[in-house]
Amino acid sequence: MTKTQRLLARQEQILKDMRALADKESMTPEDIASYEAMETEYDNNEKQISILNKQAKREEDDNKPVNGPILSSVNEPLPKPYKNLVHQLRDIKNAAFGNVSDELIKVQNAMGGNTQVGQDGGFAIQTDFAGMMMASAATAGNILPKLDSYEVTDGSNSVKWVEVDEDDVSESVFGGVKVFWAAEAAKVAATKPTLDERKMELEKLMGFAYATYELEADSSFVNTLYTRAFNLAIQRTLEGAVISGDGIGKPLGFLNSKGKVTIPKEDGQAAGTINWKNISKMYHQALNKSSVTWLMHPDAHEQLDFLDFPVGQGGVPVYLPATQEGQVDRMRGRDILESDHCSELGKEGDFNLVDLSQYMLAYKGGVDAATSIHVQFLTAENCFRFIFRANGMPKRNKALKIKNSTKLRSPFITLATRG
Structure with missing residues (x-):
């Protein structure tokens, strides 16, 4: 056992002993002295472990051959010889007939791919072309930028x-x-x-596309088309899962969370309608009113134009849409977002009040993209495969009871079916 391993084992034992003392009903002066001594030892061990790790790293770097092969790591930039995606696709097509370019070899070696036999797994796409897809999609739309998102580092799934x-x-x-x-x-x-x-655990989001050999004639068009298409596909698929995913091989949507609160319809409420009492009850059962957003189907949003607060035999409007360009519709001081991933009008999930910062999204940075001519060889088409790994779920899995109230609070409030 190395010195570092011995220190790590000792750290684990110290923590257990410190916990045993801290859990006592009453700590004696001797207990406190012992706890402080262990605390000092723990801090000293941490410093020793850090020194040993730094020394090992220095020795490892010093032993690398000066003229030996350069191994790519997460801290070393990967080669980017291609100016755009289609130029690489053209080289991939030529490689299938034995003409492997120097640029393609550089990309394949850096990505750990096979430059000789494309059917063994396809050819890796240059990292910046793959990465820009997720970089754009992660900040697109109305929903994804509001989530609590984390990029998972290399080596972790x-x-x-x-x-x-x-x-x-x-x-x-x-x-x-x-x-x-x-x-x-x-x-x-x-x-x-x-x-x-x-x-x-991260899950796979996969997509496939085909393109003919006539890429050379339409290179700029195909480059833009593929980037935009997969940006949008990733964005919409993730947004749909955040709202209503079942959590099986995909994110768990807040509509399927155990922590959501469903507000029942009012007595005699007509099918497919939204009234002031629905809105008031949803608003007051939100866990944190300062960070919630109204999220609804466009058809449900339309219903707000006819919403009023009853006064005597008539009523007064309670919703005023934005009247200036660039503004966002608001109700009770909170923004209104539309999404057709919400349920259809009248069904539970068509009208929601949510705190999207209470939804965790984890993703592996960038899209794993590859292509091969061998999948559709007889039809003279290239096959492009895109894999993006992500998962998500609400942070809370229980609604919250507060003092002197029978009503539960939650970051995710939805209106029950009115039918």
């Missing part, structure tokens, strides 16, 4: 995090933490937070 497990803050916070007025209890009970470790 999942994300883990620890969250507070709570569904009731009427008597405690952080899943069980309480404090007491000393005069209210002869003995103050020990409390601690309840934590839940969660894990999310």
Whole structure:
């Protein structure tokens, strides 16, 4: 066992011993002294581990051959010999007939591909052409930029995090933490937070496209078309999953989350309608009113034009749409977003009030793109394959009960079916 391994094992034991002392009902002066001594040892070990790791890295770099092959790593820029996507596609086509260009060899070697036999797995697409697809899609549309998004680094296929497990803050916070007025209890009970470790595996989002050999004649058009098409496809597919994904091989949408709150329709409410009481109840059961957004189907948005607050035998308008270019429609001070991924008018999910910052999206940066002529060889077409890895879910999986109220609060509020 190396010195670093011994130190890491010791760190693990120190943490266990510190936890045992901290969990005691009452720590004696000796316990406190022991805890502080272990804390000092832990900090010193951390410094030693850092020094050993830095030294090992220096020695590794020093032992690399000066004239040896340069190995690409996540910190080294990958070669980008091509000016646009179609120029590389043209070389890929020529490589299928034995004419492999120097530029294609550079890209394939850097990506770990096979430059001789395209049917063994296709040819890798230059990284900046693949990466620009996700870079554009991740900031496109109305929904994705508002999510809490994280890019997963190389070497990892999942994300883990620890969250507070709570569904009731009427008597405690952080899943069980309480404090007491000393005069209210002869003995103050020990409390601690309840934590839940969660894990999310990345899933594959795949797409295929075909193009004929006449790429040379329409190179600029095809380059722009493919980029725009897959940008839009990624954006729309992700947005649909964020709203209503079932969580099986894809993100879990907030409409299928256990933490959402569904507001029932009013007595006698007509099918496919939205009234002021629906809106008021949804707004007041939002967990954080300052960060929510109205998210609705375009057909549901249209219903707001006819919405009024009843006064006597008549009524007054309660919704005023934006009247100047560049403004966004708002209601109760919150923006209104449209998405046809929401349910059809009258069905649960057509009209929602959501805090999109409470939805976590993890993705592996860039699109894995490859092409081969062998899939559609008989029809003289190139096959292009695009794989993007991502997953997402609401951060909370429980609605929250507050003090002196029977109504549950949530970052995701939806209106029940009116039919």
